[in-house]
Amino acid sequence: MTIMFNPTRRGFLQAASAGGAFLLFEAREAVAAGEVPPADKLGLYIRISPDNRVTIATATTEIGQGTNTAIPMLIAEELDVDWASVTVENMPSVFTLDDQGRPQEKVFTSGAGGSGAIAAGYEPGRQAGAVARHLLMAAAAKQWGVPASELTTSSGIVHHRASKRSARYGELVSLAAQQPVPTEPLPLKPRSEHRIIGKAQKQKQALAIVTGQPLYGIDQKIDGMLHAVVLRSPYLDGAVKSLDETAARAVPGVRHVVKLARPEVGTHVRNKNLCEGVAVVADSLWAARKGRDALQVEWEAGPKRENSDAAYAAAWDALANGDRHRVRDVGDVTAAFNKAAKVIEARYEAPLVAHATLEPQNCIAHVKDGRVRLIAPTQLPVAAVMAASIAAGVAPGNVDLTPVRSGGGFGRRLYQDPIIEAVTISKAVNAPVKLVWTRECDMSTDLYRPGGAHLLRAAIDKDGNLTGWEHRVASQSRLYRVAREDNPGADIFQRSEVAPEDWPGSFVPNRRYEYVAMDSATIRGAWRAPGHTVNAWVQQAFLDEIAAAAGRDPLEYRLTSLGEARDLKYEAHGGPIFSTGRLSNVLKLAAEKAGWQGPAGGNGRGRGIAAHFSFGTYVAHVVDVSLKEDGGFSVDRIVSGIDCGIVVNPNGVAMQNEGAINDALSTALGQAITVKDGQVEQSNFDGYEMMRIDRAATNIETHTIASDVAPRGMGEPSMPPFTPALTNALAAASGKRIRKLPIGSQLA
Numbered sequence: 001m002t003i004m005f006n007p008t009r010r011g012f013l014q015a016a017s018a019g020g021a022f023l024l025f026e027a028r029e030a031v032a033a034g035e036v037p038p039a040d041k042l043g044l045y046i047r048i049s050p051d052n053r054v055t056i057a058t059a060t061t062e063i064g065q066g067t068n069t070a071i072p073m074l075i076a077e078e079l080d081v082d083w084a085s086v087t088v089e090n091m092p093s094v095f096t097l098d099d100q101g102r103p104q105e106k107v108f109t110s111g112a113g114g115s116g117a118i119a120a121g122y123e124p125g126r127q128a129g130a131v132a133r134h135l136l137m138a139a140a141a142k143q144w145g146v147p148a149s150e151l152t153t154s155s156g157i158v159h160h161r162a163s164k165r166s167a168r169y170g171e172l173v174s175l176a177a178q179q180p181v182p183t184e185p186l187p188l189k190p191r192s193e194h195r196i197i198g199k200a201q202k203q204k205q206a207l208a209i210v211t212g213q214p215l216y217g218i219d220q221k222i223d224g225m226l227h228a229v230v231l232r233s234p235y236l237d238g239a240v241k242s243l244d245e246t247a248a249r250a251v252p253g254v255r256h257v258v259k260l261a262r263p264e265v266g267t268h269v270r271n272k273n274l275c276e277g278v279a280v281v282a283d284s285l286w287a288a289r290k291g292r293d294a295l296q297v298e299w300e301a302g303p304k305r306e307n308s309d310a311a312y313a314a315a316w317d318a319l320a321n322g323d324r325h326r327v328r329d330v331g332d333v334t335a336a337f338n339k340a341a342k343v344i345e346a347r348y349e350a351p352l353v354a355h356a357t358l359e360p361q362n363c364i365a366h367v368k369d370g371r372v373r374l375i376a377p378t379q380l381p382v383a384a385v386m387a388a389s390i391a392a393g394v395a396p397g398n399v400d401l402t403p404v405r406s407g408g409g410f411g412r413r414l415y416q417d418p419i420i421e422a423v424t425i426s427k428a429v430n431a432p433v434k435l436v437w438t439r440e441c442d443m444s445t446d447l448y449r450p451g452g453a454h455l456l457r458a459a460i461d462k463d464g465n466l467t468g469w470e471h472r473v474a475s476q477s478r479l480y481r482v483a484r485e486d487n488p489g490a491d492i493f494q495r496s497e498v499a500p501e502d503w504p505g506s507f508v509p510n511r512r513y514e515y516v517a518m519d520s521a522t523i524r525g526a527w528r529a530p531g532h533t534v535n536a537w538v539q540q541a542f543l544d545e546i547a548a549a550a551g552r553d554p555l556e557y558r559l560t561s562l563g564e565a566r567d568l569k570y571e572a573h574g575g576p577i578f579s580t581g582r583l584s585n586v587l588k589l590a591a592e593k594a595g596w597q598g599p600a601g602g603n604g605r606g607r608g609i610a611a612h613f614s615f616g617t618y619v620a621h622v623v624d625v626s627l628k629e630d631g632g633f634s635v636d637r638i639v640s641g642i643d644c645g646i647v648v649n650p651n652g653v654a655m656q657n658e659g660a661i662n663d664a665l666s667t668a669l670g671q672a673i674t675v676k677d678g679q680v681e682q683s684n685f686d687g688y689e690m691m692r693i694d695r696a697a698t699n700i701e702t703h704t705i706a707s708d709v710a711p712r713g714m715g716e717p718s719m720p721p722f723t724p725a726l727t728n729a730l731a732a733a734s735g736k737r738i739r740k741l742p743i744g745s746q747l748a
Contacts, residue, residue: 045091046075046132052156052170054081057091060121061112061379063409065715066652069204071121073648077196078129078188081156088204090405095382103385103396110403111380113414113526115615115713118648122711130186136169139176200651215405217362217377218436225364225432226255227285228425231292232277232445235678236521237265237302239276244296248280251294253287256429260421265303269481271387274417274523275445279425285436304521305678315518316349316453319472324514328500331510336468340459344549348538349740351672352451354688355527359407360442365422366432367392372399372423377406379413387416391423411526415447440683447525448673450476450497452518454538464550466561469508473498474516478524478531499535501572504543504561522675528663529716531573532614536720540610544728545737553598554609554728555591559584574615582643585705586620587611589641593703594622599732606733610724616712618643621725627733631748635665635697635726640718642702645709653714654702660718661700666691668723670742
């Protein structure tokens with residue numbers, strides 16, 4: 001399970017297949033080179049044993065989204081084997097180096113982010129299975145002396161009906177590995193013949209997960225490794241003023257103390273650690289933690305010591321009167337509001353939030369003899385290799401990475417700072433090191449989802465139709481220190497927080513979007529459905545307010561706003577096309593399945609609806625809630641309408657929908673990162689409230705629309721429309737609009 005660089009000729013041939021889609025080898029060249037291919041192997045990713053058991057490996061990073069089941073399903077479908085006979089393994093991506101010595105993926109994308117793994121793997125996966133089946137049929141044709149066109153396959157067997165001969169794949173695989181690999185894409189099965197794709201399948205690793213098998217990075221071990229933990233600066237951009245490591249070194253088992261310098265304040269943190277700290281390296285994790293606790297450190301507060309939530313609130317107030325960057329201005333907004341029959345205004349606020357992955361950050365690193373060995377849960381193996389090469393001062397081709405399953409990602413493992421720390425420590429102590437972050441480290445040293453305030457104004461005519469839209473945002477951009485700082489107009493930062501292509505504003509003839517960048521030293525980054533999570537809540541909750549002011553049903557108002565089915569250009573993250581018809585259809589599906597008759601509440605009950613487009617997928621939710629006497633509420637039922645294109649694994653779609661809904665519910669209920677005097681105040685789950693099991697949503701119905709459109713992802717799209725559907729339901733039940741997250745005790 002090591003990422004391979006600079007492959008031999010045989011390795012290169014293993015990467016050659018139809019359209020470069022999958023790893024197979026052409027045995028004629030291997031034999032000419034004096035090499036004999038394994039008898040059971042069709043490349044690095046497909047093995048077929050004599051008893052016809054099939055092993056399929058996937059290189060796509062698994063962070064809980066189910067790709068190590070869905071990608072093998074695609075391969076198995078075109079390979080034409082029974083899914084029950086398939087065993088799934090995790091395998092690495094295979095890289096070559098470009099002209100500048102940087103790693104480049106040649107086959108499957110190995111990364112996980114932007115809900116793109118299934119979309120990226122759909123065609124390559126099916127082509128891989130089709131190529132392997134083609135080679136098996138070619139082997140049978142050669143063995144029997146018949147045209148391959150006369151052969152068929154079923155359940156892992158090649159048939160020649162005319163002569164009534166048949167052979168199992170396991171009998172043919174050695175000869176199949178020696179057949180010429182096709183150079184053009186092969187025809188694929190029509191949808192009507194699918195036996196695996198589109199059928200609900202259990203996750204192949206489910207049993208291993210629930211029985212505690214060592215799948216995750218935090219479970220891994222290598223011989224001779226030491227353990228490291230880090231004491232981190234409590235201040236944003238803080239530094240060590242004085243350090244006394246005497247007591248730490250006196251702890252039994254402690255071997256080394258290593259200082260990790262902070263990156264230059266305000267600079268790009270890609271391929272850097274995020275903050276200053278002191279690492280303690282010991283024979284055991286316990287000894288390392290005890291040594292860390294014994295360190296005597298005086299910290300120097302960073303240059304942003306005045307950062308606080310109070311200061312952020314002052315920046316929010318600047319929305320009304322301060323300087324703003326105008327991101328988009330269409331039509332005559334001033335005239336639209338002057339002529340309006342009614343103007344609706346609202347202010348929405350959302351906090352910074354942490355990723356809080358169940359598995360804290362970790363990495364095993366060993367720098368030795370000009371090479372780096374890594375074992376790490378990462379969402380971007382290519383980026384991990386580059387980061388390790390920079391930290392160790394070696395060429396990327398000298399980095400061997402074993403990517404392992406992640407215990408949650410949500411965007412946090414797109415960043416490589418734990419890998420950089422582990423490599424730096426290993427290089428300093430000249431030994432293999434396993435770095436494990438404590439929960440306190442993980443909570444206080446994160447790339448947080450931005451908080452911010454949104455001021456919205458809508459103008460409606462006498463019929464209640466939207467004629468003007470104004471959306472002003474003040475936030476800490478999520479691209480701060482993780483994207484280009486040299487963009488002259490800083491447009492990339494503005495657009496990361498403002499969504500001028502999002503409905504409903506983009507459908508209004510007169511619209512204006514403005515942005516205020518808030519001064520904050522907190523490093524921010526991608527967080528599940530990055531810009532969509534807050535914007536969808538704001539836009540869809542405010543749309544309900546507009547519908548109420550117009551005296552219209554929220555569902556009818558949404559459908560009318562979307563209008564006739566058409567495809568529109570969508571430049572924001574997740575485009576490039578936004579289909580109004582597909583969004584209308586999921587709204588109708590969710591409403592139909594929920595029995596929508598309006599939002600009217602009664603007896604402490606209420607119903608809300610919302611929909612959103614992100615990452616190529618369309619999702620609508622109808623949420624039913626009941627209020628409680630103590631000011632709390634329960635989520636009684638959720639009905640979801642989803643269009644994610646072709647559904648590869650319906651069970652996977654349902655799981656991702658349910659997980660995203662509960663992640664959104666947990667975030668909405670009580671999660672917030674706050675800053676005071678330049679320090680993050682939360683350090684563990686006692687201050688950062690995760691949802692308890694008795695609050696979880698359990699009655700969730702997932703309904704999908706049959707489609708012939710290529711599949712798109714489900715890791716993120718269900719999350720953005722849930723929170724507005726929830727707060728719309730709470731407004732129907734209580735008469736109170738939730739305009740500030742988390743909800744907390746606002747209904748009491």
